Amino acid sequence: MAEFPAALRYTVEHEWVDTSSPAVVGVTSVAAEALGDVVYLELPAVGASVEAGTVIGEIESTKSVSELYSPVSGTVVEVNQAAIDDPAVVNADPFGAGWLFKVEVSSEGQLLTAEEYGQHTGH
Template sequence: MTEKANLKFTAEHEWLDIQGKTATIGITDYAADKLGDVVFVELPKAGSTVQAGRVVGEIESTKSVGELFAPVDGTVLEANSVVVDSPELVNEDPFGKGWMIKVEVADASVFDSAGLLDLDAYTALVGE
């Protein structure tokens, strides 16, 4: 499991683990809990271009259908095929094996200007 304190978050309940110009992206445990039991995940293919704020994937649960948004502009380096085959990992390990995609940005400074939240700000947002 990734240490939450080192992550950045979005108001749409995605988390980012930023390493240089690459961000591993998933949905938070809060979002996974609100969705309920995840039964299907659709992700973009490696090499796809994503735009900040645009839908890049779909997460279906027994309760509803949710969307995965791109928090930054970039190119998908990898989509987690394990979570596509075993969508329950989104609920079981959202900050670990349940990650969704890895995105490379052209300029790492975008992470500073993308309106991302730290753990304290995200916790305040969801009221936990």
């Protein structure tokens, strides 16, 4: 059974968010495992406005290309250049070094607790 960090919040699209300030956003281990080897990330630019629940980029693996959704609304203040340079870090450490971007949050979207996300994914 997968474990999801209780301090994080989750989306039904398999993103996670640490709601500290600024908020940190990534994809869950469920998404990373389903995608297979991540080979490319398209992330929003620093300074971009993002809207909760909308497509803000792409994550490409050897299996497929999937859209990334923002779990929060706000302004992007940082992107993880290390993950862009070596997308495999998303598979290796999705809840740590594989984070994707940081946002100054103006509002949150519909977020799940770790327990709710586990129920949603069946993990």
